[in-house]
Amino acid sequence: MMRSWKSLRGAMIALGCALGLTAALAAPAHAQKKYKIFLSLSYSGNAWQSEAANIVKALAATPPYDKMVDLREVISGTDVQAQISAYQSMIDAGAQGIISFPVSPTGLNRIIKRGCAKGVLFFMYDATVTEPCAYNVSYITAGFGENTAQALVNELGGKGKIFLSRGVPGNSVDKRHTDGAMSIFKKYPGIKIVAEYYGMWSDQTTQSETAKALAAHPDVDGIWAQAGEDGAIKALLATGQKKLIPVTGENSNGFRLALANPDYQARGLKGVSSGSPPATAGYAFKLMMEKLTGKRDLKVHNIQYPLPWVPASAVKLCTSDKFENGCNTFPEGKVPDSFVTEVFQPTLLPELSLVTAQEGKPTPGATIQPLPAEVVAAPDTPGINCSHCNPPANLYPLTKVQPTVQP
Amino acid sequence: MSGLDTARIATSPDERRTRRPRIGSDAWTVIGLFAVTIVMILASRLISPSFGSWDQARAILVLTSFVMVIAFGQQSVILLGGLDLSVGSMMTLGGILTFSWIGGSGSALIWGIPAVLLVTGLVGAVNGLGVTFFRVPPFIMTLAMGIIIYSVALGITGGTPSGQAVPALGWLFSHRLFGIPWVILLMALFAVLGTIFQQATPFGRRLYAIGTSPEAAAIAGMPVRRIVILTYAISGAAAGLAGILMVGYSGGATLTMGDSYLLPSIAAVVIGGTSIVGGRGLYAGAIAGAFLLTTLSTVISSIGIAQGWRTIIYGLVILVALVLLREELSLWFLRLRSRGGR
Numbered sequence: 001m002m003r004s005w006k007s008l009r010g011a012m013i014a015l016g017c018a019l020g021l022t023a024a025l026a027a028p029a030h031a032q033k034k035y036k037i038f039l040s041l042s043y044s045g046n047a048w049q050s051e052a053a054n055i056v057k058a059l060a061a062t063p064p065y066d067k068m069v070d071l072r073e074v075i076s077g078t079d080v081q082a083q084i085s086a087y088q089s090m091i092d093a094g095a096q097g098i099i100s101f102p103v104s105p106t107g108l109n110r111i112i113k114r115g116c117a118k119g120v121l122f123f124m125y126d127a128t129v130t131e132p133c134a135y136n137v138s139y140i141t142a143g144f145g146e147n148t149a150q151a152l153v154n155e156l157g158g159k160g161k162i163f164l165s166r167g168v169p170g171n172s173v174d175k176r177h178t179d180g181a182m183s184i185f186k187k188y189p190g191i192k193i194v195a196e197y198y199g200m201w202s203d204q205t206t207q208s209e210t211a212k213a214l215a216a217h218p219d220v221d222g223i224w225a226q227a228g229e230d231g232a233i234k235a236l237l238a239t240g241q242k243k244l245i246p247v248t249g250e251n252s253n254g255f256r257l258a259l260a261n262p263d264y265q266a267r268g269l270k271g272v273s274s275g276s277p278p279a280t281a282g283y284a285f286k287l288m289m290e291k292l293t294g295k296r297d298l299k300v301h302n303i304q305y306p307l308p309w310v311p312a313s314a315v316k317l318c319t320s321d322k323f324e325n326g327c328n329t330f331p332e333g334k335v336p337d338s339f340v341t342e343v344f345q346p347t348l349l350p351e352l353s354l355v356t357a358q359e360g361k362p363t364p365g366a367t368i369q370p371l372p373a374e375v376v377a378a379p380d381t382p383g384i385n386c387s388h389c390n391p392p393a394n395l396y397p398l399t400k401v402q403p404t405v406q407p
Numbered sequence: 408m409s410g411l412d413t414a415r416i417a418t419s420p421d422e423r424r425t426r427r428p429r430i431g432s433d434a435w436t437v438i439g440l441f442a443v444t445i446v447m448i449l450a451s452r453l454i455s456p457s458f459g460s461w462d463q464a465r466a467i468l469v470l471t472s473f474v475m476v477i478a479f480g481q482q483s484v485i486l487l488g489g490l491d492l493s494v495g496s497m498m499t500l501g502g503i504l505t506f507s508w509i510g511g512s513g514s515a516l517i518w519g520i521p522a523v524l525l526v527t528g529l530v531g532a533v534n535g536l537g538v539t540f541f542r543v544p545p546f547i548m549t550l551a552m553g554i555i556i557y558s559v560a561l562g563i564t565g566g567t568p569s570g571q572a573v574p575a576l577g578w579l580f581s582h583r584l585f586g587i588p589w590v591i592l593l594m595a596l597f598a599v600l601g602t603i604f605q606q607a608t609p610f611g612r613r614l615y616a617i618g619t620s621p622e623a624a625a626i627a628g629m630p631v632r633r634i635v636i637l638t639y640a641i642s643g644a645a646a647g648l649a650g651i652l653m654v655g656y657s658g659g660a661t662l663t664m665g666d667s668y669l670l671p672s673i674a675a676v677v678i679g680g681t682s683i684v685g686g687r688g689l690y691a692g693a694i695a696g697a698f699l700l701t702t703l704s705t706v707i708s709s710i711g712i713a714q715g716w717r718t719i720i721y722g723l724v725i726l727v728a729l730v731l732l733r734e735e736l737s738l739w740f741l742r743l744r745s746r747g748g749r
Contacts, residue, residue, distance in 0.1 A: 046661055050566025075561075169714045197708050204657045204664050208470055209708060215466035216454070216709030234658060238469075238580060239462070254658075333511065333571060338659045359565070 034070040035292055038090040040100035041075045042083060042127075046202065047252075048227070048340045049101065051357040052125065052281035055343065056099060058356035059285050063367050069289070080107035087111045090120075097121040097288050099281070102129050105172045105384060121291060125284040126276055127173060128302075130387040135291075135301050137284035140173055141378040141385065142307035144275050145180025146396040148248040150403055151272045151311070152222050155246040158405035159190025160221030163213050165249075167201045167226045174198075176384055177226055183396040185224075187407045194220060199228035203252070203338050207231030207238075214239055222246040227275060230254035230337050236269075244268040250275030251308060254337025256329040260315035273310040274400070277342030278357065280305045282349045286371055295370070302385040304378035308342045309400045321354035322363070330354070347372065433689050436680035440695035443728060444702050451706045465588065467701050469580065469656070472594045473498075474697040476649040477672040478679075479601045480531075480642030482693045485676050486605075486614040487638055488621070488685030489545040493534060493553035494646040494672050498665030500556050501527050501650025503568045506660035511571035519573075523651060524644045530556065531643020535636030549639075553669075561662055568660040576655025590652065601690045614638065618685030671700050678728055699728060 039056050041049060053073065060071040076086040083103050088111055090098055098115065102108050102124050109131040112122050116133035128136040152162065164181070167174035185191050195213035199206030206228030214220065214235060222245050225232045229249020236244055244267040249255050256273050258264055283305055290296035310328055318327035323344040330341065335358070343357035348371060353363040380389040448464065477494050484491045501523050509519035530552070537548040560568075579590040605611035613634055617624040625631045646665070653664055679696035681688025703724055707717045 046663065047567045053566070195709055198714060200667075202661060202663060203659055204653065204661065205667060207657050211466050211470060212705040212708045215463040215705055216451075218460075218462055230659075231657065238656075239466075240581070240583075336506075336567070336569065336571070336659055338661060339567070358567070358569075 035068055035096050035289075036094055037069055037071050037097040037099065037288075038093075038095050039071060039073045040083065040086055040090065040098055041073065042078055042101045042103040047336070047338045048201075048276065048278055051278035051340055051343055052101065054357050054360035055278060055282040055349075055352060056285045057360035058362050059282050059349075059351060059368065061360075062351050062362040065289060065368055066362070068293075078103055080104045084108060084111045087115060091115045091118055095120050097123065097292055099123045099125065099285055099288055101125060101281075102127050105130050106387070121288055123284045123288040125281040126278075128385045130383065130385060132301060132386065135284070135287070135298065135303065136378065136385045137280055137287060137303045137305060138378065138385075139276060139280060139305040139307050140176055141302070141381050142304055143180060143396065143399050144250075144307060145177035145182075146184050147180075147307070147309070147398060147400040148272060148274050149181035149184035149224055150398055151401045152224050152246055152248045153184060153188055153191060154401065154404045155270050156191070156222050158188050158407065161192045161194045161217060161219060162222045162224055163210065163217070163220055163232075164193055164196040165199045165206055165210060165223060165225035165228065165232055166196065167198065167228075169198050172383055174226065176381065180396045181224055188405075189407070199226065199231065201227040203228050203231040203234075203254075205231070207235045210235035211238065220245065223248070225249040227252070227340075229273075230258075233258045233269075242267055246270040248272050248274070251277065251310075251340050251342045252337060253330050253335050253339045253341045256310060256315050256341055257332055257337075259310075259312040260317075260329070265312065270312060272312075272401075273315075273341075274308055276340070277305065277308050277345070278340050279343055279345045279349055279352065282352060283345065283371075286349070286368070287375070289368075290371060298375070300375055300377045302378040302380070304376040306345075306376075307400065318354075323350075323352070433680050433687070433692060437689060437691045437695045439731075440679065440692065440699050440728070444695070444698045447699075447702050447706060451709075454706065454710055461586070463705070465586075465591070467698070467705055468591045468594070469588055470705070471694075471697050471701040472590055473649045473652060473656075473668055474671045474675055474700065475594055475694055476597065476652065477646050477668055478675045478693040478697055479597070479690060480645030481672040482676045482679075482681055482688060482690055483605070483614060483638050484545070484642045485673075485681055485683060486618045486685055486688060487635060488618045489538060489635070489639070490673070491531075491534065491549045491639065491642045491646075492546055492669065493531075493549040493556060494642065494649075495665040495667075495669035496553040496556040496560070497527050497530065497643050497646035498650040498653065498668055499660075499662060500530070500560055500665075501647030502654050502660040502664050503560055503564060503570075503650075503662070504647075505576075505651045505654045506568050506570035506572065507564075508570075509573045511573055513573055513575045516573060516575055520651060524647050527647025527650075528640040528644035531646075532636050532640040534643065535639030538639065539632040539635050557662065564662065566662065568662070570660065572654050572658040572660075576651065577658055579652070579655050590655075598690070598694055605690050610634065610637075615686055618682075618687070620686075671697070674725060675700055678725060700725070 041053055060069045074086050076082040080103055105128055108129055112131040112134050122134035124134055124136045126138055128138050166178055194217045197209040197213055199209050210232045223232050227250040230252040232247055244264055248271045251273055259271055291298050315329050316327045317329055317331050323346050344352055350369050351363055351366040355361050356363055379392050380386050381391055382389055481491055481494055504523045509515045534549050534552050537543045538545050580588055582589055613629055617631055621631055654660055675696035676693045677683055679692025707720055
């Protein structure tokens with residue numbers, strides 16, 4: 001609780017979107033030579049969102065960007081209308097760049113187009129928009145659903161009862177993940193989905209929903225989960241059964257620690273940790289800055305961020321706050337279980353450390369390093385990153401894992 | 408006993424005459440709800456053979472505990488004719504404070520839990536102050552308070568609550584006495600104490616009197632404002648307690664942990680036969696309502712149908728339960744009983 005005045009200011013900003021907007025927009029214009037950039041968060045309230053935002057804030061404060069960037073943060077909630085008016089206010093306030101987590105893939109298109117016409121750069125991280133003038137930087141198209149589904153099928157030997165622990169109903173990301181997973185599960189008649197529920201990408205909701213499903217199906221053989229998987233593990237442990245089952249999920253620290261726990265492994269826990277990395281926001285920000293400063297001519301608008309892939313055998317504890325020796329998990333007690341571990345990316349984001357993700361402060365001594373020249377283009381995916389486009393013949397190719405069992 | 412007396416004075420002679428059968432019908436609502444719940448558990452065997460088992464019952468009991476605790480505060484407020492829309496945020500506040508203040512230290516529980524309950528109780532009392540002294544309608548006051556609590560929590564934590572979950576709280580859920588998790592035993596005690604508080608203490612009886620007619624209660628010399636403020640404080644503390652329990656259950660705290668408990672807390676109270684305009688209802692009814700809701704969502708979540716249909720079924724069953732249990736069924740039970748008496 002011994003946080004500085006900054007957190008108090010944070011509280012003030014959070015008091016309401018309108019209030020926050022006014023505060024952000026009315027800040028003194030002393031920094032005229034600086035690039036005026038807005039960070040538009042849909043919503044803060046879970047570990048992922050605040051880590052992603054912190055990484056952007058930390059990079060904007062890392063030399064030489066600290067003298068070049070005037071970054072202002074606006075949290076507008078999960079409502080599309082609120083984000084539209086937030087974008088509008090930013091454009092009116094003379095934004096040069098807007099880096100944002102968009103709440104809808106299509107609902108923001110019109111205002112983005114208007115902003116692009118005024119020369120504003122739009123960079124979306126993690127979630128995407130279908131407006132072609134915006135840049136999408138995301139892992140979504142990298143195949144989380146199909147790869148984790150295949151990994152689960154492999155662990156189960158091609159047959160068994162499973163749960164699908166999904167995200168938020170009606171959300172395009174949840175749909176993309178589930179469609180990818182179903183493209184695999186459908187091939188295996190031995191795989192039976194006995195319960196499908198929405199964990200809302202929250203550990204608590206996933207835990208209680210998994211507990212309910214376990215009450216009905218204690219004989220389940222595996223769980224395919226989106227974010228919130230740590231809750232699925234906790235629900236399994238709470239049944240008091242000795243036997244554990246394979247679980248695939250996203251990148252919470254608690255899940256990775258569980259995967260690497262020798263006791264749990266002996267009881268049958270297997271699986272892989274993959275999914276949404278908060279570090280994407282940092283990559284999007286650096287791309288935007290390179291574009292803004294004229295260092296990069298970015299032709300590709302849909303840029304794919306590499307999909308994290310950490311099976312139990314690859315879990316490696318970080319002994320310090322920095323990235324070293326390929327570490328990807330923090331020791332118990334260092335961060336909460338719900339902390340999303342994918343905050344390091346040594347090639348793209350060597351400037352990051354734990355403090356950047358947790359507090360939004362720059363790593364001491366770090367300076368911004370140029371990005372590799374190449375970017376990976378994401379495949380066209382209708383409704384995700386384009387509206388009138390043809391998807392590739394195989395939208396769900398396996399990239400991380402190969403089938404070890406035939407259907 | 409003066410509370411009991413004033414409560415009696417506050418009710419009109421006409422109401423006094425009808426009091427016995429009225430409480431009777433409330434009690435039948437409770438019994439009816441429990442019966443429906445048990446029938447639902449047994450009928451769900453058709454869906455899954457592992458339903459109806461002790462494992463399932465145990466899972467339902469554990470999941471009910473959060474709603475049950477919040478519903479106590481919510482019901483007390485509703486008995487007064489008020490409404491507390493801040494319970495979701497208050498639960499989050501309780502969870503975050505538990506997470507950051509108590510941390511991983513078991514010895515900090517001794518001061519930590521009372522401190523968390525005190526803070527949430529005080530914030531709840533502010534709700535009561537707004538409702539009584541500033542005459543803000545309860546739902547505006549508590550809605551605003553809920554937003555303010557959430558925002559302050561967001562600002563102070565920066566989005567991610569930091570801290571640790573104390574193992575002793577998790578122990579409540581993981582350890583058992585004769586196969587019953589400790590948290591269920593604790594909830595049984597809570598139910599008994601809650602019922603005694605409402606039915607057998609002057610304070611509890613005054614809730615009914617004020618809910619029936621605040622003016623009459625004031626004329627009868629009851630400290631209406633003080634009771635209203637205290638009741639909102641109790642609601643705040645109850646939600647805070649639910650937050651503490653949630654940290655034990657999930658081993659973590661997030662800024663949205665209480666969100667999904669606001670509507671069930673109101674639904675459980677109303678399904679349980681408490682009048683939304685106040686003055687009538689039993690805590691046992693709210694508990695039964697909480698059971699029904701949790702059982703229903705457990706059963707529904709195991710049916711392999713699309714989410715939209717699940718929500719529709721959920722809504723329909725609640726509606727049917729409300730219509731049937733509140734009037735016709737309880738009357739039917741009463742008629743049956745009086746016939747048996749003759």
